Amino acid sequence: xxxxxxxxxxxxxxxxxxxxxxxxxxxxxxxxxxxxxxxxxxxxxxxxxxxxxxxxxxxxxxxxxxxxxxxxxxxxxxxxxxxxxxxxxxxxxxxxxxxxxxxxxxxxxxxxxxxxxxxxxxxxxxxxxxxxxxxxxx
Numbered sequence: 001x002x003x004x005x006x007x008x009x010x011x012x013x014x015x016x017x018x019x020x021x022x023x024x025x026x027x028x029x030x031x032x033x034x035x036x037x038x039x040x041x042x043x044x045x046x047x048x049x050x051x052x053x054x055x056x057x058x059x060x061x062x063x064x065x066x067x068x069x070x071x072x073x074x075x076x077x078x079x080x081x082x083x084x085x086x087x088x089x090x091x092x093x094x095x096x097x098x099x100x101x102x103x104x105x106x107x108x109x110x111x112x113x114x115x116x117x118x119x120x121x122x123x124x125x126x127x128x129x130x131x132x133x134x135x136x137x138x
Contacts, residue, residue, distance in 0.1 A: 002057075002058075002061045003057045003060065003061055005054040005057060005058075006050060006053055006054060007050070008046065008050055010046075011043065011046050014039070014042075014043050014046070015043060018036070018039055018040055018043055021039065022036065081099065082096075082099050082100060085099040085101070086099075086101060091103065091104050092104045092105050
């Protein structure tokens with residue numbers, strides 16, 4: 001999904017206001033740097049920045065789509081590489097395991113609807129005795 005482009009309500013309001021001020025005088029100077037040319041310059045600066053921002057969003061969307069396409073291509077190739085290793089060396093081979101596959105001899109099958117039982121890791125607990133020494137239990 002493309003990112004939402006920005007449009008400035010302040011910019012739109014300023015453009016309408018500049019059109020009204022232009023009807024008063026093209027080079028209107030209200031003092032303290034409040035001039036029609038300065039106002040028009042700031043409007044154009046904002047318009048340029050908004051356009052640059054929206055263009056950057058479009059470029060970012062394009063890069064993101066390209067990255068996702070490359071990622072899909074990479075996933076497909078990785079799967080094909082593993083299948084090719086399995087075809088060449090066999091799915092029970094050491095090479096298949098080295099390529100990231102699980103050799104048939106190491107697969108575990110559970111009963112229908114059950115997941116394979118996870119292997120139990122020995123637990124290691126350290127306790128502190130009353131005399132301040134540590135004792136390990138397994």
